[in-house]
Amino acid sequence: MASSRPSPYPYWFVLPAAVVFVTLFLVPTIASFWFSLTRWDLFEAEFIGLDNYRQFFSEPFLVQGMTNTLIYAVLTSGAKTVLGLLLAVLLTSGIWMQGFLRSVVFFPVLVSTIGVGITFAALMHPTRGVINLGLESIGIDGPAWLSDPALALYSVAMIDIWKGVGLATLIYIAGLAAISPEYYEASRIDGATRWQQFWRVTVPLVRPATVTVVTLSLIGGLRSFDIIWATTRGGPGFASDVLASVIFKQYQAGFYGLATAGNVILFLLVAVIVLPLTYWFNKREVDL
Numbered sequence: 001m002a003s004s005r006p007s008p009y010p011y012w013f014v015l016p017a018a019v020v021f022v023t024l025f026l027v028p029t030i031a032s033f034w035f036s037l038t039r040w041d042l043f044e045a046e047f048i049g050l051d052n053y054r055q056f057f058s059e060p061f062l063v064q065g066m067t068n069t070l071i072y073a074v075l076t077s078g079a080k081t082v083l084g085l086l087l088a089v090l091l092t093s094g095i096w097m098q099g100f101l102r103s104v105v106f107f108p109v110l111v112s113t114i115g116v117g118i119t120f121a122a123l124m125h126p127t128r129g130v131i132n133l134g135l136e137s138i139g140i141d142g143p144a145w146l147s148d149p150a151l152a153l154y155s156v157a158m159i160d161i162w163k164g165v166g167l168a169t170l171i172y173i174a175g176l177a178a179i180s181p182e183y184y185e186a187s188r189i190d191g192a193t194r195w196q197q198f199w200r201v202t203v204p205l206v207r208p209a210t211v212t213v214v215t216l217s218l219i220g221g222l223r224s225f226d227i228i229w230a231t232t233r234g235g236p237g238f239a240s241d242v243l244a245s246v247i248f249k250q251y252q253a254g255f256y257g258l259a260t261a262g263n264v265i266l267f268l269l270v271a272v273i274v275l276p277l278t279y280w281f282n283k284r285e286v287d288l
Helices: 013-035 051-058 060-090 098-110 113-123 131-135 152-177 181-189 196-206 209-224 226-231 244-253 256-283
Strands: 038-040 045-047
Touching: 013 038, 038 196, 038 256, 051 060, 051 256, 060 196, 060 209, 060 244, 060 256, 098 152, 113 131, 113 152, 113 226, 131 181, 152 209, 152 226, 181 196, 196 209, 209 256, 226 244, 244 256
Parallel strands: none
Antiparallel strands: 038 045
16 A cells, blocks of 8 residues: 655755755844844853843934834835836836836936945035036025935935836836736726726736835835945934944944844834735735
8 A cells, every 4th residue: 555645855845945044044033133132242242131122212313213214214115106106107108219218217226326325425415516506507505415414314215216216117017017908998998087097997906016116115215224324324413324324333333232133123123014014915906
């Protein structure tokens, strides 16, 4: 009688991926949780419980970094989602030089983030920057884009949106291509206008692309560091500091346990925001 035991052979294909996952993700994650409860350096670690977390939430500049992170992530994610959809609709409408314009929109995605940050830091210089010189030529006094505490975070967010909207547009173009023309034909027969087609056909049926864009851009916004460090280094003062830049500064200062606690907080913040949002989007997804 043949044995009914399942063959272990298929599991050998899963084993390499499991080893990589455990080694590169699970073990470092658990280690981060442990070291966030210690005061450590390269040679020793002293267990101090939740003191790092208490200090993190008691320092005003650390709390401001978390607030800035939320503002930055929501602003950049929302703008990329809206602008990406509008650009995708425009770039699939058959306009003149459509292929070239797609390349122009996507090009910033391919450019080094550090390079973009350094370039815009020069362009936005309050006295020598091309942007303010252009505004001055038409009689407008340009603001201190990156050195005004009230504007710095939003100026960096605009740079991030410019760089990242191309990827959102590309995802939406793929989503629009998957919509059958029959839906638009049926809506035209029913007398729907272009505006009604956009809200009643395009927006609901492109929801899978929206889920992808919102998820990726929100995670990117919450984890953003390089563009901020290249433009303002979190300044002036702590005006444009986000969690990632605060964590980096703590590592630089030798507060490794506090910085590790910040990493854990950032990890939990991403999980708490993104997972429920993705679940909510998927529940409302249109069944094509």
